[in-house]
Amino acid sequence: MxxxxxxxxAAALALAASAGYAxxxxxxxxxxSSTVFPFTTAVAEKLGQSGKIKTPVVExxxxxxxxxxxxxxxxENTADFTNASRAIKDGELKTCKANGVTPVEIKVGFDxxxxxxxxxxxxxxxxxxxxxxxxxxxxxxDGKVVPNPYKNWSDVDASLPATKIEVLGPPPTSGTRDxxxxxxxxxxxxxxxxxxxEKGCGEIREDGAFVEAxxxxxxxxxxxxxxxxxxxxxxxxxxxQNADKLQGHKVDGVEPxxxxxxxGDYGVSRSLFVxxxxxxxxxxxxxxxxxxxxxxDAAWGPDGYLADKGLxxxxxxxxxxxxxxxxxxxGMGS
Amino acid sequence: MTDAISSLGAxxxxxxxxxxxxxxxxxxGRYRTETWFKWLGAAAVALAGLFLVLLLSxxxxxxxxxxxxxxxxxxxxxxxxxxxxxxxxxxNYDAIAQEALTAKFPDVTSxxxxxxxxxxxxxxxxVFLRKDIAADPGMLGGTVDYxxxxxxxxxxxxxxxxxxxxxxxxxxxxxxxxxxxxxxxxTFGDDAMQALARGHxxxxxxxGMLTLTSGASSLLVAFNxxxxxxxxxxxxxxxxxxxxxxxxxxLDSTAPAASGQAFLxxxxxxEASRKISDKMxxxxxxxxxxxxxxxRFNSIFFFTGASREPELAxxxxxxxxxxxxxxxxxxxAFPIGVSAAIYLEEFAPRNRLTTMIEVNINxxxxxxxxxxxxxxxxxxxxFFGMPRSAPVVGGMVLALMTLPIIIIASRASLRAVxxxxxxxxxxxxxxxxxxxxxxxxxxxxxxxxxGTILGMxxxxxxxxxxxxxxxxxxxxxxxxxxxxxxxxxxxxxxxWADFPEAGFQQKTSAAILxxxxxxxxxxxxxxxxxxxxERRW
Numbered sequence: 001m002x003x004x005x006x007x008x009x010a011a012a013l014a015l016a017a018s019a020g021y022a023x024x025x026x027x028x029x030x031x032x033s034s035t036v037f038p039f040t041t042a043v044a045e046k047l048g049q050s051g052k053i054k055t056p057v058v059e060x061x062x063x064x065x066x067x068x069x070x071x072x073x074x075x076e077n078t079a080d081f082t083n084a085s086r087a088i089k090d091g092e093l094k095t096c097k098a099n100g101v102t103p104v105e106i107k108v109g110f111d112x113x114x115x116x117x118x119x120x121x122x123x124x125x126x127x128x129x130x131x132x133x134x135x136x137x138x139x140x141x142d143g144k145v146v147p148n149p150y151k152n153w154s155d156v157d158a159s160l161p162a163t164k165i166e167v168l169g170p171p172p173t174s175g176t177r178d179x180x181x182x183x184x185x186x187x188x189x190x191x192x193x194x195x196x197x198e199k200g201c202g203e204i205r206e207d208g209a210f211v212e213a214x215x216x217x218x219x220x221x222x223x224x225x226x227x228x229x230x231x232x233x234x235x236x237x238x239x240x241q242n243a244d245k246l247q248g249h250k251v252d253g254v255e256p257x258x259x260x261x262x263x264g265d266y267g268v269s270r271s272l273f274v275x276x277x278x279x280x281x282x283x284x285x286x287x288x289x290x291x292x293x294x295x296x297d298a299a300w301g302p303d304g305y306l307a308d309k310g311l312x313x314x315x316x317x318x319x320x321x322x323x324x325x326x327x328x329x330x331g332m333g334s
Numbered sequence: 335m336t337d338a339i340s341s342l343g344a345x346x347x348x349x350x351x352x353x354x355x356x357x358x359x360x361x362x363g364r365y366r367t368e369t370w371f372k373w374l375g376a377a378a379v380a381l382a383g384l385f386l387v388l389l390l391s392x393x394x395x396x397x398x399x400x401x402x403x404x405x406x407x408x409x410x411x412x413x414x415x416x417x418x419x420x421x422x423x424x425x426n427y428d429a430i431a432q433e434a435l436t437a438k439f440p441d442v443t444s445x446x447x448x449x450x451x452x453x454x455x456x457x458x459x460x461v462f463l464r465k466d467i468a469a470d471p472g473m474l475g476g477t478v479d480y481x482x483x484x485x486x487x488x489x490x491x492x493x494x495x496x497x498x499x500x501x502x503x504x505x506x507x508x509x510x511x512x513x514x515x516x517x518x519x520x521t522f523g524d525d526a527m528q529a530l531a532r533g534h535x536x537x538x539x540x541x542g543m544l545t546l547t548s549g550a551s552s553l554l555v556a557f558n559x560x561x562x563x564x565x566x567x568x569x570x571x572x573x574x575x576x577x578x579x580x581x582x583x584x585l586d587s588t589a590p591a592a593s594g595q596a597f598l599x600x601x602x603x604x605e606a607s608r609k610i611s612d613k614m615x616x617x618x619x620x621x622x623x624x625x626x627x628x629x630r631f632n633s634i635f636f637f638t639g640a641s642r643e644p645e646l647a648x649x650x651x652x653x654x655x656x657x658x659x660x661x662x663x664x665x666x667a668f669p670i671g672v673s674a675a676i677y678l679e680e681f682a683p684r685n686r687l688t689t690m691i692e693v694n695i696n697x698x699x700x701x702x703x704x705x706x707x708x709x710x711x712x713x714x715x716x717f718f719g720m721p722r723s724a725p726v727v728g729g730m731v732l733a734l735m736t737l738p739i740i741i742i743a744s745r746a747s748l749r750a751v752x753x754x755x756x757x758x759x760x761x762x763x764x765x766x767x768x769x770x771x772x773x774x775x776x777x778x779x780x781x782x783x784x785g786t787i788l789g790m791x792x793x794x795x796x797x798x799x800x801x802x803x804x805x806x807x808x809x810x811x812x813x814x815x816x817x818x819x820x821x822x823x824x825x826x827x828x829x830w831a832d833f834p835e836a837g838f839q840q841k842t843s844a845a846i847l848x849x850x851x852x853x854x855x856x857x858x859x860x861x862x863x864x865x866x867x868e869r870r871w
Contacts, residue, residue: 027811027819029722029804041808042642048810049461051423055810057723057819077719222605226549305457309642 025076028056028286032066032083035111036272039306040083040294046305047293053286056081070103071096074279080287084273085111093332102278102331106291107322108300110312112236112261112269113180115167116248120228122161125250128188128267130157134165135210136185137203140192148205168213168220169204169233180233183268184251221246236261236269236312259315272311278331288327295323393850396843399493403632403645405481406455406621408434410463412474419474422467427460431482439617441515441584450613456483458646483634484627486644486837487610488618492627496610496836498602502556505598509557510590515581520555520562522575523593531567534600543568548605552612557596560585561616582616635844639810640826644837647830649845651812655725655805655820656794656852658813662729663736663793668786670733671740675782678741679748680770699738706735707799715803722804723819731799736789743785747778780867787860791853797824823849 030040037060048055061069063084070082071092078101088096088103096103115126133156138145153160170177181202189201204210213220213232220232225245232246236256239248248256252267260266274294281287293299300306302313314322351357410430417425432452436442442451459482466480467473473480483489490496507523528544535550544567546553553564562579570576605612621627639651682688710731714720720727751774759769800806806825813820821829823845830842 025721029819031804037808038642044808045642045810049458057804057807057809059723059804059807075719077715077721079722222548226547 026285027054028081028284028290029079030056030058030081030083031061031069031079032059032081032274033063033085033272034060035063035085036083036108036274038309039108039272039311040081040274042305042309043290043294043299046299047286047290050293052289056286056290067092070275070277071099071101073099074101074277076284078277080277080280080284081290082275084275085270087271087273088275088332100279104276104278104326104329104331106274106276106294106326107271107314107318108274108294108311109272109306109314110236110261110269111179111272112256112266112312113183113233114236114239114248114256114268115231115233115251116224116239116246116256117231118224118226118228119245119247121230121247122163123247123249124153124160125253126160127252128184129190130160131184131251132188132190133157135167135204136189136193136201137205138193138196138200140190143192145192145196145200148207148209151209163229165209166211166227166230167209167233168211168223168230171212179270180268183270187267261312276326276329278329281329291326295319295326393843393846396840397847399490399495400635400840400844401632402493402629403634404484404489404492404627404629406435406484406627407479407481408438408626409477410434410480410482411477412467413476414474417467417474419471422464425464427463427467428457429460431455431459431463431480435482438621439583447613450611451617454485454488454614454617456485456645457643458641459483481628481630483645488614489645490837491610491615491618492622492629495840496603497608497615499615500600500602502597502599504594505555505596507593508590509555509596511558511562511585511588513581514558514560514585514588517578517580518562520564520577520579521570522577525569525573525575527564527575527577528567528569530598530600531564534602535604536567541568550604552601552605554582554599554601554612554616555579555596556599557591558585558587558589559583563612582613583620635841639812640808640821640829641810642808642833644833644841647838647841649823649826649848651809652821652823652826652845653848655809655813656822658725658816658820659728659732659805659822660790660794662726662816663732664786664790666730666733667736667740667789671737671786672744672782674737675741675744675748676770676775679745680774681766695738695741699742702798703735703796704798704801706731707802709734710799711802721817721819723807723809723821724817725805725813725820726816727803728800728805728820728822729816731803732793732796735796735799736793739789739792740782740786743789744778744782747781747785748774750781751777777869780863780869783863784860787856787863791856791860794822794852794856795824795849797822797828800825823852 028044030044032040037058041058044056044058047053059066063082063086066079066082066084067088069079072078088105093103115131133139133148134150134153136148139148139150140146141149150156150165152162153165154162156165169180181204185204186201193200211230213223220234224230224232231249236248239246239256250256254260254266256266256268261269264271276287276291296304297319298304300311300313300319304313307313313319408431411434412430416430432455435455436448436451439451442448462483463480484492487496505522505527507526509523510521512519512521528542531544531546531550531553532538534546534553536544536546537550539545546565546567555562555564560581560583562581562585564577564579566578567575568577601612601615618627634646635648637650638646638648641647678688678692710727714727714730715722755773755777756769759773760766764772797806800822804819805821806828807819807821808829809819809821811818827842827845827849830838830845
């Protein structure tokens with residue numbers, strides 16, 4: 001027994017010691033946004049299947065958490081890439097710089113959210129304020145916060161049609177819902193509602209005017225087809241693929257087209273990014289292969305496997321430019 | 335007898351306070367309380383058992399479909415024209431497999447349909463094919479029949495989990511098609527079909543017109559060697575019905591099918607609310623009736639690593655990761671824990687310091703596990719610069735978490751060894767160390783082992799502490815050593831439960847089942863050790 005104990009503790013110590021002085025890492029480590037996670041994991045798996053490099057390890061830490069790990073410094077104990085569902089903040093870039101990290105920004109695609117209905121329905125031109133009034137759980141009427149009293153679109157604004165408010169959208173578990181709440185509901189939140197309840201802005205009405213249609217955007221598309229009076233909230237790619245059946249509506253006067261989403265003119269969209277650590281290229285094997293795979297048309301192109309997983313591809317010109325910058329490893333702020 | 339006693343009392347002997355009426359009532363009350371308590375206890379156990387059975391049966395029924403995977407056997411052309419034996423790594427094996435599948439359906443010509451058809455087989459086909467050819471180059475040079483795993487949706491459909499499909503029913507009237515392919519008209523001899531369509535969610539239009547949208551059940555008519563999907567029905571002259579339809583599989587001829595020669599298949603789940611289209615269902619059924627599809631034991635699930643595609647995802651990577659992590663945990667926690675327990679119990683003087691240490695060990699056992707994860711992040715990763723996502727770090731963090739449990743269990747079983755053993759050993763001249771290691775420790779060992787195994791089982795189920803040190807990650811490669819990135823079983827379960835693809839539901843349950851099997855085995859070992867080696871005094 002004594003011998004066993006001794007050997008066991010010796011083994012434990014040896015293990016602990018060897019871990020501290022591990023050989024150079026030969027596997028890419030990626031952290032960051034959970035929105036980009038499904039896309040990056042798909043790329044990582046494809047690259048691993050090709051047998052060129054070991055499959056990268058992808059962690060889902062959230063954009064902020066990812067940035068913190070990414071900007072921590074240079075060295076094999078820090079992440080090589082980070083996923084982000086927003087652009088890097090100035091403060092984060094400063095931290096990166098201070099720690100000797102040069103991020104290479106790769107814009108990989110968009111997450112655009114549209115309001116659409118069947119082609120048989122009417123075309124409307126909405127503002128974010130109108131959408132807020134139509135969908136918020138509590139709204140301000142004459143300076144008082146009350147449960148949403150609006151039944152028809154015309155109650156919200158006289159210029160809108162006199163049809164029942166009926167909007168199909170994603171459930172709270174969905175990232176699309178989060179983005180919708182952030183980009184529309186929070187942005188157009190009425191002062192009175194905000195004052196009454198800080199979190200009240202993001203609350204969507206539950207009296208039947210907003211129907212949670214499940215995570216499947218395809219399902220919303222089919223239901224809109226059947227009901228011309230209903231509107232749907234979903235990702236732009238579904239509008240694009242069902243352009244023969246559905247029409248998108250202007251929000252704040254901007255039509256949800258590819259160009260408008262790409263240029264950022266359309267207010268309800270966000271870009272998805274992957275940041276690479278320039279200092280690790282050539283040190284950690286596979287950095288360039290990973291960038292090349294992500295920026296290949298087979299992956300992020302309009303017919304690529306990432307589009308199948310739900311990524312809204314960049315327009316051709318911008319994709320080419322983004323790929324070029326990425327491959328040239330154009331660092332930020334240098 | 336009772337009569338005799340009470341009559342005796344009546345005769346003159348004073349009635350004792352233990353036998354008077356009040357005492358009898360008290361006794362009855364006490365018995366009643368006892369009965370009540372027994373029943374309550376039994377009810378509590380029964381309730382717990384019920385929940386356990388409910389939980390287990392849900393998991394097991396959900397997990398069973400994941401144990402098998404459907405394969406389609408395709409003639410794959412591996413002749414030199416397709417596969418250059420000198421450049422095996424440059425061949426697009428996926429394309430070869432997809433060609434073999436599309437060759438089975440020469441009617442499918444449009445780009446979109448071909449894409450749908452290719453979607454029936456797994457995207458990992460090329461990887462399997464390449465691996466198998468590398469292992470057996472004899473496959474090259476000709477056409478081989480090769481079993482290709484089906485895509486997750488196709489697999490789930492065949493397992494009956496994706497759509498509610500009725501059996502084929504003969505149509506008791508004649509059916510006449512206008513063409514053999516494309517959008518066609520079908521003339522039915524009577525109007526029975528209209529009532530059927532109404533019953534399956536068709537939309538009523540003008541002049542008795544019925545439209546079958548994607549929100550209604552799908553009505554498929556199979557005859558003349560092909561399949562037609564009905565889209566609309568309208569009444570025509572002489573009580574006949576003219577239906578509009580889209581041909582999914584081309585018909586042999588435009589000859590009318592006599593009564594009983596055409597078959598109707600109803601897919602109750604509307605196309606809009608399922609992930610598999612009517613076309614894919616028809617193709618799959620064609621492959622199935624040709625005997626090309628077979629269900630096999632799902633070796634992919636048991637022997638591969640993680641994947642984003644449900645049909646390619648396996649638990650082996652997580653099992654190996656768990657194993658490596660547990661080895662590190664055991665190697666650190668067991669010797670340190672037992673040594674600490676021996677010192678504290680047998681050697682340490684009783685003073686304020688040791689009392690404080692004792693109290694703190696007990697407190698440590700109650701600290702939430704996420705705190706140990708934060709400690710691991712701060713100390714092992716940031717200070718010592720150890721690698722992220724590595725089993726060695728995970729094992730060390732879990733060892734810290736298990737240490738107090740092992741120390742407490744070991745001390746308890748050391749204390750249970752009677753002092754007479756120690757006194758006897760010391761009495762015949764053994765030193766303190768000899769006494770402890772030759773006599774006390776062997777007797778305490780079964781208890782120590784039990785405590786250790788229970789502690790390890792506890793550690794095996796932990797995810798929270800590993801979140802901080804990067805073990806909650808998507809890792810495809812099977813870890814080969816203690817410093818390779820790895821994940822563990824509970825983390826794998828957590829991640830699969832989060833993925834949107836329907837196929838991961840069954841995988842999640844199956845992985846839970848595997849984890850439970852490991853836990854049951856560990857606990858069983860603990861019970862056996864206790865039974866076999868425990869000594870009672």
